[in-house]
Amino acid sequence: MTGTPKELTVTAQQGDYKVVIGTGLLQQASSWLTSILNPKTSLMIVYDAKLESLGYVKTLEQSLKKEFVNVYSFAVESGESSKSLQHAARLYSAFLAAGLDRRSAVLALGGGVIGDLAGFAAATFMRGIDFVQIPTTLLAHDASIGGKVAINLPEGKNLVGAFHAPRLVLYDVATLQTLPLYERSSGLAEAIKHGVIYDPELFAYIEEHVEPILLGDSDALTHLLYQSCKVKAKIVSQDERESGIRAFLNFGHTIGHAIEALQYGYYTHGAAVAIGMIYETKIARRLGKIDVEFEDRLRVLLEKAQLPTSLPAEQKSKEAIDALIEHMRRDKKAHSRSLPFILPERLGTVSFEASVDEAVVRQVLAD
Numbered sequence: 001m002t003g004t005p006k007e008l009t010v011t012a013q014q015g016d017y018k019v020v021i022g023t024g025l026l027q028q029a030s031s032w033l034t035s036i037l038n039p040k041t042s043l044m045i046v047y048d049a050k051l052e053s054l055g056y057v058k059t060l061e062q063s064l065k066k067e068f069v070n071v072y073s074f075a076v077e078s079g080e081s082s083k084s085l086q087h088a089a090r091l092y093s094a095f096l097a098a099g100l101d102r103r104s105a106v107l108a109l110g111g112g113v114i115g116d117l118a119g120f121a122a123a124t125f126m127r128g129i130d131f132v133q134i135p136t137t138l139l140a141h142d143a144s145i146g147g148k149v150a151i152n153l154p155e156g157k158n159l160v161g162a163f164h165a166p167r168l169v170l171y172d173v174a175t176l177q178t179l180p181l182y183e184r185s186s187g188l189a190e191a192i193k194h195g196v197i198y199d200p201e202l203f204a205y206i207e208e209h210v211e212p213i214l215l216g217d218s219d220a221l222t223h224l225l226y227q228s229c230k231v232k233a234k235i236v237s238q239d240e241r242e243s244g245i246r247a248f249l250n251f252g253h254t255i256g257h258a259i260e261a262l263q264y265g266y267y268t269h270g271a272a273v274a275i276g277m278i279y280e281t282k283i284a285r286r287l288g289k290i291d292v293e294f295e296d297r298l299r300v301l302l303e304k305a306q307l308p309t310s311l312p313a314e315q316k317s318k319e320a321i322d323a324l325i326e327h328m329r330r331d332k333k334a335h336s337r338s339l340p341f342i343l344p345e346r347l348g349t350v351s352f353e354a355s356v357d358e359a360v361v362r363q364v365l366a367d
């Protein structure tokens with residue numbers, strides 16, 4: 001994709017913001033940022049350490065220094081384990097050492113881990129300062145839009161967090177060229193989810209283009225990204241704080257988050273969600289909400305996307321299932337330790353089931 005970037009607008013209480021999707025946006029970052037921030041604003045780039053050797057940090061710094069006087073950067077080691085209170089504390093210290101104040105802004109350069117962690121630090125530092133998302137993974141199309149920011153606890157994923165809308169999402173698709181194949185697969189899982197919950201055409205597009213997407217074809221990636229961001233933007237614009245329709249974005253996550261939290265970093269987020277989507281579809285089948293044809297179609301697509309669709313036998317022991325269920329009971333959708341799920345009814349339509357019988361969940365996981 002060359003030429004004019006595509007733009008979407010997201011509605012948020014703290015102020016509407018743009019999602020800009022295009023190539024070469026890191027080089028143009030200063031002009032996008034001066035459209036929302038005063039050049040006197042101190043900027044702290046929080047970046048994934050892996051991105052340094054790929055040149056993205058320098059490119060961004062060089063662009064910003066053309067317009068902004070105070071540009072600082074701070075590296076965070078890559079991986080899910082960085083979404084922790086300890087890492088947030090390191091960020092607060094770095095912000096203070098650089099002299100950030102309430103008028104400063106945090107720029108998150110990286111995937112969902114950096115967006116969630118840096119966003120959480122921005123949401124809480126001095127009770128909240130501006131933050132900008134500069135996503136560099138396919139998965140982060142989901143993570144960078146909607147203002148959910150969080151860190152993990154040993155007891156569960158994203159258990160401490162906030163809703164803190166970014167001022168801007170600047171998505172340079174060129175950065176996706178350096179993503180390893182399994183990270184493109186991971187990102188595809190969330191795009192497939194967007195197709196299932198809201199957009200059958202997007203689902204069909206992925207079915208048709210999964211190979212070029214995995215190979216990094218930039219037209220296919222850009223189309224996918226734009227359509228998938230559109231779904232996310234539409235949903236969070238209608239229900240920013242998850243009092244209704246936003247919960248649909250959690251399809252695959254009651255089980256997916258439990259799988260992730262049992263062994264942080266073992267599965268990518270997308271891989272855990274892919275397994276979660278299949279097991280949650282099986283729950284929907286047991287409850288008579290959906291037919292086997294849908295489950296088969298979803299499984300075929302996830303397999304084509306090189307994602308896992310079941311747990312290996314050693315992760316299905318009685319003890320492992322007990323632990324998974326315990327995690328699910330701490331899910332943020334749960335009330336009084338219920339087992340809550342988003343269940344598919346047909347392609348493009350899902351519903352919220354506040355409390356599913358534990359026996360059904362156990363049977364599905366043990367099968």
Ligand SMILES: NC(=O)c1ccc[n+]([C@@H]2O[C@H](COP(=O)([O-])OP(=O)(O)OC[C@H]3O[C@@H](n4cnc5c(N)ncnc54)[C@H](O)[C@@H]3O)[C@@H](O)[C@H]2O)c1
Nearest residue numbers: 050078111112113136137139140142143148175178179269
């Ligand atoms: N806030 C939300 O709404 C939301 C939505 C979905 C997921 N998430 C969270 O996002 C996280 C997962 O995000 P992710 O999949 O982006 O993981 P990630 O941030 O760990 O990035 C994945 C890997 O890609 C590397 N990487 C990043 N950009 C790269 C590039 N351009 N080239 C090469 N390598 C690159 C990283 O170093 C890392 O190893 C999870 O913690 C999940 O809970 C949040």
Ligand SMILES: O=C(O)C(=O)C[C@@H](O)[C@H](O)[C@H](O)COP(=O)(O)O
Nearest residue numbers: 142146148157158246249250253332
């Ligand atoms: O934006 C949302 O809302 C989502 O549910 C998107 C999910 O893909 C994402 O993983 C999110 O972080 C999960 O939210 P949580 O509230 O279950 O932690």
Ligand SMILES: [Zn+2]
Nearest residue numbers: 142190269273
């Ligand atoms: Zn997710």
